[in-house]
Amino acid sequence: MSLFKVTLLVPETKEKWSLCGTANPPLIPLRNGEPLLPFFQPMSQRTRQLTLHPTSVVPQLIPKDGKTPGYFHTAILTELPHSGTIYYQFGNPIDGWSSIRSFKALSPPSADAAIRISIVADMGVSQPDKVQYHWQEEDAYQTIGHVTKLSSSTDLVLHIGDIAYATGYAPKWDMFMDSIEPVASTIPYMVTQGNHERDWPGSGTFFDGRDSGGECGVPTQHRFRMPKPSEDKTFWYSFQQGSVHFAFMDTEMPCGRGSPQHTWIQNDLANVNRSLTPWIIFSGHRPMYTIDDYDGHFADIEELLFNHKVDLVLWGHVHYAFATCPVYKKQCIKPKARGEYDAPIHTVIGNGGQGLAPIPLRKAPYSLYEKDEWGYERILVHNSTHLTMQFYANHLNTLHHSFQIVRAFPRK
Numbered sequence: 001m002s003l004f005k006v007t008l009l010v011p012e013t014k015e016k017w018s019l020c021g022t023a024n025p026p027l028i029p030l031r032n033g034e035p036l037l038p039f040f041q042p043m044s045q046r047t048r049q050l051t052l053h054p055t056s057v058v059p060q061l062i063p064k065d066g067k068t069p070g071y072f073h074t075a076i077l078t079e080l081p082h083s084g085t086i087y088y089q090f091g092n093p094i095d096g097w098s099s100i101r102s103f104k105a106l107s108p109p110s111a112d113a114a115i116r117i118s119i120v121a122d123m124g125v126s127q128p129d130k131v132q133y134h135w136q137e138e139d140a141y142q143t144i145g146h147v148t149k150l151s152s153s154t155d156l157v158l159h160i161g162d163i164a165y166a167t168g169y170a171p172k173w174d175m176f177m178d179s180i181e182p183v184a185s186t187i188p189y190m191v192t193q194g195n196h197e198r199d200w201p202g203s204g205t206f207f208d209g210r211d212s213g214g215e216c217g218v219p220t221q222h223r224f225r226m227p228k229p230s231e232d233k234t235f236w237y238s239f240q241q242g243s244v245h246f247a248f249m250d251t252e253m254p255c256g257r258g259s260p261q262h263t264w265i266q267n268d269l270a271n272v273n274r275s276l277t278p279w280i281i282f283s284g285h286r287p288m289y290t291i292d293d294y295d296g297h298f299a300d301i302e303e304l305l306f307n308h309k310v311d312l313v314l315w316g317h318v319h320y321a322f323a324t325c326p327v328y329k330k331q332c333i334k335p336k337a338r339g340e341y342d343a344p345i346h347t348v349i350g351n352g353g354q355g356l357a358p359i360p361l362r363k364a365p366y367s368l369y370e371k372d373e374w375g376y377e378r379i380l381v382h383n384s385t386h387l388t389m390q391f392y393a394n395h396l397n398t399l400h401h402s403f404q405i406v407r408a409f410p411r412k
């Protein structure tokens with residue numbers, strides 16, 4: 001299955017809505033009583049099969065202004081080629097078709113494959129003229145601007161939670177999706193949900209806050225259908241691209257030993273073929289490590305990361321940039337020899353656009369880099385043995401920090 005996703009947007013009502021506990025049956029968009037199909041057509045000669053899943057995700061509200069809340073269409077393409085360019089259009093015969101878009105075919109996992117990744121978190125959306133009716137993430141337009149300019153040299157974009165900060169205001173989702181469209185229509189845009197997508201008391205989250213504004217993850221799930229098992233509304237999942245196995249956890253859901261999420265992570269990491277994907281990059285929204293603190297709630301997960309030799313961990317949520325030494329149980333770990341495994345390096349990249357968090361005066365011994373500027377991050381996996389992570393500030397697009405991880409291959 002392709003990781004590539006297209007989300008089509010139509011105007012939504014400005015009603016604020018709550019989705020906690022509601023069941024929204026799928027609807028097929030109709031025009032004059034007939035299903036409005038197709039909405040997506042691949043144009044590659046080598047693409048033989050198209051499976052279309054038209055669904056509606058908009059809650060059953062009656063818009064005051066009479067506008068339709070709209071529909072979301074998901075197309076899953078199978079039997080994609082492993083090289084070349086896939087061209088596509090979306091639309092229908094009645095309303096017309098979009099311009100022709102394209103994305104690069106994804107090559108199969110390979111131990112020495114290079115891959116270039118852009119990462120953001122806590123980004124949201126803003127306009128350069130500061131237009132605002134809900135929250136505004138002041139520097140988001142610069143962050144997505146830099147990521148967009150890098151599209152031609154990027155294979156994958158990761159957005160690690162706190163995505164749009166819509167928190168129940170549907171048009172903000174539209175603004176956000178418009179802002180990422182130049183990137184997300186050409187490059188896989190992979191997300192996990194944060195507290196501002198999921199948290200709500202009594203809805204199954206580990207944290208009882210009201211940070212999702214009542215969305216409970218439903219708008220996120222329908223806009224971003226990630227690979228299994230997240231297709232069944234969880235947000236822990238994994239995939240492989242190039243020489244990397246990517247594993248995402250959902251930090252807003254229970255993750256202690258014996259929980260479904262802990263069991264899934266344990267099985268997923270235990271079954272990585274390190275000969276095929278020697279690197280493991282793990283990610284989730286709410287951080288295990290910050291500059292001055294360690295969240296013991298994640299202790300069971302940390303044990304899994306260390307035991308299964310995860311290389312790099314990406315977190316968000318706290319609005320600064322931060323990186324640790326290779327660390328386990330709050331202690332910096334040194335490798336026995338160059339290239340041998342030491343421990344995961346943890347990073348926080350919550351500086352995508354929301355108001356910045358101050359750097360605390362007291363820093364833990366494992367903290368090697370801290371920056372309270374808006375920006376984005378890059379990971380350049382060069383081959384099976386060398387990986388570089390870079391921290392950029394939006395202002396003047398400045399590289400502030402980078403580090404390299406070197407591992408022997410084959411892995412021990």
Ligand SMILES: [Fe+2]
Pocket residue numbers: 122161162194195196285316317318
């Ligand atoms: Fe957050």
